[in-house]
Amino acid sequence: MPQSVRLLSLVTAVPEHIISQSQAAEASARLFADRFKEFRHLARVFDNAGIEKRHAARPLSWFEETHGWQDRMEAYEEVAGSLFAATATRALDQAGLTVDQVDCVVTVSSTGITTPSLDARLAGRLGFRADIERVPVFGLGCAAGVSGFGIASRLARSRPGAVVLFVAIELCTLAFRLDELTKPNIIATALFGDGAAACVLRSGQEGGMAEVESAGDHLFPDTLDIMGWKIDDTGLGILLAQGLPPFAEKELGPAIDGILARSRLRRGDIDRFICHPGGTKVLTAMESALSMVPDTLDIERSVLADYGNMSSPTVLFVLERAISRGLPDRAAMIAMGPGFTASCVTLRRVA
Numbered sequence: 001m002p003q004s005v006r007l008l009s010l011v012t013a014v015p016e017h018i019i020s021q022s023q024a025a026e027a028s029a030r031l032f033a034d035r036f037k038e039f040r041h042l043a044r045v046f047d048n049a050g051i052e053k054r055h056a057a058r059p060l061s062w063f064e065e066t067h068g069w070q071d072r073m074e075a076y077e078e079v080a081g082s083l084f085a086a087t088a089t090r091a092l093d094q095a096g097l098t099v100d101q102v103d104c105v106v107t108v109s110s111t112g113i114t115t116p117s118l119d120a121r122l123a124g125r126l127g128f129r130a131d132i133e134r135v136p137v138f139g140l141g142c143a144a145g146v147s148g149f150g151i152a153s154r155l156a157r158s159r160p161g162a163v164v165l166f167v168a169i170e171l172c173t174l175a176f177r178l179d180e181l182t183k184p185n186i187i188a189t190a191l192f193g194d195g196a197a198a199c200v201l202r203s204g205q206e207g208g209m210a211e212v213e214s215a216g217d218h219l220f221p222d223t224l225d226i227m228g229w230k231i232d233d234t235g236l237g238i239l240l241a242q243g244l245p246p247f248a249e250k251e252l253g254p255a256i257d258g259i260l261a262r263s264r265l266r267r268g269d270i271d272r273f274i275c276h277p278g279g280t281k282v283l284t285a286m287e288s289a290l291s292m293v294p295d296t297l298d299i300e301r302s303v304l305a306d307y308g309n310m311s312s313p314t315v316l317f318v319l320e321r322a323i324s325r326g327l328p329d330r331a332a333m334i335a336m337g338p339g340f341t342a343s344c345v346t347l348r349r350v351a
Contacts, residue, residue, distance in 0.1 A: 005156045006208030006350065009094035010199040012317050013087045014055035014307065015079055015171075021051050021190075027060060028189050036181040045190045050280040050301060054193025054308035056173040063176050072174045072235045076112030077121070079194070080169045084118050085126060087198035088167055095200040099126050103162040104133040104155050108148035108312050110141045110229070110338075111170045111236070118169070141227060142276055143217075143337025144168060144312035145197070150215030150345050152201050157212075160204040169196040170311035175229075175236040184240040191279055193308030197316035209323055211348040213330070214263035218255035223247075223340035244278075248336060249285040255342040256290065256334060265346065267291070271328030274347075276315040276335035277304040286334070299325070312337075 025046035032039045056063075057079040084107070092099055105119045105128070114121060117136035119128070135155070140147050145168050152166035172192035177185050201212065226244055230237040241247070257267055267290065275286050277300040287296055295301075303317045310317070315335050322331065333345045 003157065003160045003203040005153045005201055005203045005212040006205050007210045007212060007347070008200040008202055008205070008208045009091045010197065010209060010316060010320050010323065011087050011090040011094060012195065012197045012313065012320055013083050014195045015057050015083070017056045017059045018053055019056050019060050020053045021046055021049070023060060024189065027064065028186065031064060031178060032181070032186065038183065039186065042183060042186045045187055048280065049190045050304050051191065051308045052305045054173075055195060057171045057194050058173070063173070066178060067235070068233065069235055073112060073114070075174055076171050077114050080109065080112055080118055080171055080196075081122060083169050083196035084167055085122055087196050088126060088165060091165065091198040091200050097163060097200060100129055101163050102128060102132060102165050103159065104135065105165045105167065106135040106137065106148055106152040106155065107167045107169070108137045108140060108144035109169045110139055110144065111172050111175060111311065113138070139338065140312070140341070141337035142278055142309070142311045142314070143335045143339070143341045143343045145276060145315040146333045146335040146343035146345050147217055147341070148312065149199070149316075149333065150217070150343065153212040153215055153345070156201040156203045162202065164201045165198065166201060167196070167198045168313040168316060170194060170313060172309070172311050175238065177234065177237055179234060180237055183242070184238045187240060188238040191309050193310050195307055195310035195313045195317065197313040197320070199316070208350055210327055211350050213346040213348050214265065215345045216259035216262055216343075218259055218342045220251060220255070220340045220342075226340040228338040245281040245285040248282055249289050252286060252289040252336070252342060253291070256332075256344055259342070259344045260332070260346070263346065270330055270332045270346070272322065272331045273297070274315065274318050274322050274331050274333045275300050277301065277318065278309055278336065280304070
């Protein structure tokens with residue numbers, strides 16, 4: 001019989017620079033209003049996004065300058081490396097473990113590229129063993145906080161006693177584009193922030209914050225245009241379909257039902273859905289799709305207000321607050337991302 005996987009720790013972190021939503025709106029008006037005739041109509045998104053502030057890898061003045069790949073990736077390597085080291089160290093401390101006990105590290109990030117990957121760059125500084133297994137994952141976007149957590153939990157389950165460190169890091173603001181006079185770019189400017197989270201998973205151990213019960217994904221066919229990056233000489237550019245909320249409202253419920261059914265679970269077995277807050281309209285669509293009472297996803301809205309959409313780590317910020325409030329008997333983490341994909345992990349409360 002497979003041994004249970006326990007979540008032993010969970011920590012979050014953000015860069016030092018803070019940009020209020022009013023500052024973001026004012027700066028965007030200076031940068032776009034005279035060049036993009038649709039901006040004044042689109043500017044209401046800053047008021048309607050449900051965001052009060054977000055953290056950024058660079059100060060606001062940096063985003064008012066022109067940057068290319070080199071500038072963006074140098075910033076990514078520096079700040080993502082610092083966040084990786086900080087969250088990994090704190091997660092291990094919280095779990096009562098040392099870095100030389102880590103057998104595997106799973107890292108998800110879709111907002112920057114370094115080769116060697118972040119885990120390798122930091123191996124000597126942090127003290128990873130030479131035989132550590134490294135699993136860097138790129139391209140899962142917002143879904144990666146859940147799908148990466150699922151990958152880490154399956155690795156832990158397959159190797160009883162092994163310590164698996166999971167790190168999610170995104171620096172979404174580094175994809176800000178002065179040259180993109182498009183609706184998706186303005187929406188992204190109003191919505192995205194930067195952050196990181198790390199946790200430790202281990203099987204064959206009692207206690208912890210929660211038991212990982214199941215994990216699964218659903219890939220929707222013919223949906224490549226819903227969300228993703230376009231890549232050019234300047235950097236990454238957002239691809240974001242206007243129809244995402246109605247798509248989620250229509251398609252998410254059956255997808256989650258299918259994922260749960262593979263583990264012999266039903267939607268009614270879930271006491272609390274812990275959702276990635278992609279935006280206020282997406283949260284409303286998720287509540288409808290999963291037959292929740294409106295405004296059920298209160299923690300999600302509070303995280304969105306405090307940090308914006310940080311892509312993959314955001315759902316782990318929600319989980320952290322849900323744990324502090326007290327998990328119910330069974331919860332399900334849900335996120336959607338490029339592919340287009342829905343990911344789900346179920347968690348059980350531990351005594």
